[in-house]
Amino acid sequence: MARRRFNPIIWVLALLIGYVVVAFLIYPNVLPIYETFFPEGTFSAESVTKLLGSDRAVQSVLNSILLAVILVVTVNMVGVTIVLLIHYFDIKGISWIKWSFYTTIVYSGVALNFGYKLVYGEHGPITQGLMAMFPSWDERWFNGLFAVAFVMTFACTSFHVLFLSSAMKSVDFQTVEAARNLGASQWTILRRVVLPTLKPTLFAMTILTFLAGLGATSAPLVFGGDEFETITPMILTFANSSSSKELATVLAMFLGIVTIIVLSFMLRSEGKGNFMSLSKTKSQLKKQTIENRWVRFFFHVIAYVLFVIYTMPVAAIVLYSFTDAKAISTGLIGWDSLTFNNYQLAFSGTDALQPYIVSLGYGFFASLLVITFCLLCAYLMRVYNNRLTKILDYLLMIPWFLPATLIAVGLTVTFNTAQPFLFGHILTGTLWLLLIGYVVVNIPFTLRIAKAAFFGIGPDIEEAARNLGAKGFYTFRKVMLPMILPAVLGVFALNFINIIPDYDLTVFLYHPLYEPLGITILNATNANAAVDTKALNLVYTVILMVMNTAILLAVYGNVRFRRKKRVLRESASHSNLHHSHDNMSRSTQ
Known part of the structure; x- marks a missing residue:
C-alpha cells in the first residue's frame, strides 16, 4: 500500500x-x-478498612450479588419462554400477545418501575384484590428482594426479545426436520437441536443479566426499601456525603472490578469458541404445533399470564394519566374520576x-x-x-x-x-x-x-x-x-x-x-x-x-x-x- x-x-x-x-x-x-x-x-487502605467495617455497606454488596444470581435464573427462564412462544411454538393469538413483550423497549428504567408501582403498590389493583380476599394482607407486601427481583425479571427480557429472537430465526429448520425423521420427539429436538443453537446468545444474555442485577439502581430504590439495599444506591448515599466520598469510590471500584472480571471471562470464553452455532443454512424455521394437548394448554396459559403481567403496568400508566387526584391516591377509578386535566396541566406552560x-x-x-x-x-x-x-x-x-x-x-x-x-x-x-x-x-x-x-x-x-x-x-x-x-x-x-x-x-x-x-x-x-x-x-x-x-x-x-x-x-x-x-x-x- x-x-x-x-x-x-x-x-x-x-x-x-x-x-x-x-x-x-x-x-x-x-x-x-x-x-x-x-x-x-502515600498508600493508605483506610477507606477499604472503613468500608469493610460498615455492616450496611457489606450487606449491600451481598444483596447485589444475591439479586444478580436470582436474575440470571429468572430472566433467562422468562426470556427463553417468551422467544419460544413468539417464534417456535404455534400459539393462538400470539400475533397480538407478542406486542406486550416489546413494551419494555419503549418504556424502561424509572418509567417502568412507576408502572409496576401503580399495579402492585399499596393502592394498586393487585394489592387491593389480595386485601379483599385476605383481610389481614399487608398492603406493603410488594417490597424488598421479592419485589425487586420480580420487577427486574420482566424488565430485563427486552434484550432476549430482540437478540435471542434473532438467534432463533437462524435455527436450521432442515436440522429440525432431519431429527424428526430420525424419530426424535418434539422435546428432544428442542433440547438437543434448537436450544444448543442459542447458546452463544444465551451465554451473553446471562452475563448481561448478571451485570444488570449487580448494578441495579432505580428498582431497589423504588421497591427495595431499607430492608434491601444494593450497591449502587449505597454508592449514591456515600457520594452525597462529604465525609464518605472515598467510600463511594471504593464501592464503585468493587463494582467495576467485578464487571471487568465477568466481561473478561465472557470474551475469553467466546474467544475459545466454547459456544458456536454450526448452522449455515438459510432454511426458515417453521412454528411447531405442540402435540400433547395438556402441554399445549399449559403453554397457552403461560402466554396469556405473561401478556397480563407485561400489559398491566402500561395500561395502568395510561389509565391513571386520565384520572383525577382522588383516583390516583386511592386506586379507585370511576366514570366521574376520568379527566383530561392532567394533560392540560402538563402543557400549561414551560x-x-x-x-x-x-x-x-x-x-x-x-x-x-x-x-x-x-x-x-x-x-x-x-x-x-x-x-x-x-x-x-x-x-x-x-x-x-x-x-x-x-x-x-x-x-x-x-x-x-x-x-x-x-x-x-x-x-x-x-x-x-x-x-x-x-x-x-x-x-x-x-x-x-x-x-x-x-x-x-x-x-x-x-x-x-x-x-x-x-x-x-x-x-x-x-x-x-x-x-x-x-x-x-x-x-x-x-x-x-x-x-x-x-x-x-x-x-x-x-x-x-x-x-x-x-x-x-x-x-x-x-x-x-x-x-x-x-x-x-x-x-x-x-x-x-x-x-x-x-x-x-x-x-x-x-x-x-x-x-x-x-x-x-x-x-x-x-x-x-x-x-x-x-x-x-x-x-x-
Whole structure:
C-alpha cells in the first residue's frame, strides 16, 4: 500500500480525539482512585478498612450479588419462554400477545418501575384484590428482594426479545426436520437441536443479566426499601456525603472490578469458541404445533399470564394519566374520576414541561455528539488500520468495562476542582457534566455500530471513488456516509430513547435547577409525593412511551431502509452480546 501523504485535517482530528480520551475517559477514572488510596501521597487502605467495617455497606454488596444470581435464573427462564412462544411454538393469538413483550423497549428504567408501582403498590389493583380476599394482607407486601427481583425479571427480557429472537430465526429448520425423521420427539429436538443453537446468545444474555442485577439502581430504590439495599444506591448515599466520598469510590471500584472480571471471562470464553452455532443454512424455521394437548394448554396459559403481567403496568400508566387526584391516591377509578386535566396541566406552560425539555435537550445533543465522535473514530480506524488506532479502540472501550456509577463518581470527583486541561474551569454543578457523562457512557456501543457499518462497506467502492478523483473527506461525506445512514439513524434513536428516562447516571451528575425526566419520575414514586406531581409524571411517562414508539417506527419501519438496516441489526446483535451494563442497566433498572 502506498504511503499516505501528510493530511493536516487528519492530524487535527487525531489530536482532538486524543484530548477527549485523556480528559474524559482516562483521567477521571484514574484520579479518584489515586486520591482514595494515596490521600497524602502515600498508600493508605483506610477507606477499604472503613468500608469493610460498615455492616450496611457489606450487606449491600451481598444483596447485589444475591439479586444478580436470582436474575440470571429468572430472566433467562422468562426470556427463553417468551422467544419460544413468539417464534417456535404455534400459539393462538400470539400475533397480538407478542406486542406486550416489546413494551419494555419503549418504556424502561424509572418509567417502568412507576408502572409496576401503580399495579402492585399499596393502592394498586393487585394489592387491593389480595386485601379483599385476605383481610389481614399487608398492603406493603410488594417490597424488598421479592419485589425487586420480580420487577427486574420482566424488565430485563427486552434484550432476549430482540437478540435471542434473532438467534432463533437462524435455527436450521432442515436440522429440525432431519431429527424428526430420525424419530426424535418434539422435546428432544428442542433440547438437543434448537436450544444448543442459542447458546452463544444465551451465554451473553446471562452475563448481561448478571451485570444488570449487580448494578441495579432505580428498582431497589423504588421497591427495595431499607430492608434491601444494593450497591449502587449505597454508592449514591456515600457520594452525597462529604465525609464518605472515598467510600463511594471504593464501592464503585468493587463494582467495576467485578464487571471487568465477568466481561473478561465472557470474551475469553467466546474467544475459545466454547459456544458456536454450526448452522449455515438459510432454511426458515417453521412454528411447531405442540402435540400433547395438556402441554399445549399449559403453554397457552403461560402466554396469556405473561401478556397480563407485561400489559398491566402500561395500561395502568395510561389509565391513571386520565384520572383525577382522588383516583390516583386511592386506586379507585370511576366514570366521574376520568379527566383530561392532567394533560392540560402538563402543557400549561414551560414550567410543567421543563423536565421533558431538559431531557430532550440532553438526549438530542448527547446522541449527536457521540455519533459524530464515533463516526470520526471509526473512519480513522478503517483508513489507518495500525497500532495507534488499535490502542484507540481499546481506550474507547473503557466505559464498556466500567459501570456507569464508577464513571459518574469519577467525573464528579475530578471536575469538582479546577483542571488545567479545562483552562481552570469547574464542571461539577454545571449543565455540562451530565452531557459529558451521557456522551462517555454511550461511546462503546455507538463505536461498535459505527465500526460494523464502516467495515461492511466493500473496499472496491472506496477505491472506485478514489480512481474518479474524489478525495478522502469527499468520499466519506458523499459516498460512505449515505451508505451507513440507516445504521447512524438507528444508533442515534437507541441512544436518544435510552438517555431521556435515564436515572442511574443522571442522579449523580444533574444540575438541581434543571431536573431531568428520570429524576422527576422517580420522585413521583415516593409515597410522600404530591398527587399532582404523580399525575403530571403519569402524563410524562405516556408521552415518553408514545414518543419512543414513534422514533423506533420512524427509524426501523422505513421500507426504503429495510435492506440497508440489516447492517444495524447484525452489528447491534454482535455489539450487545459484548456490551455489558451500558444498555441493559440503563434501559431496565
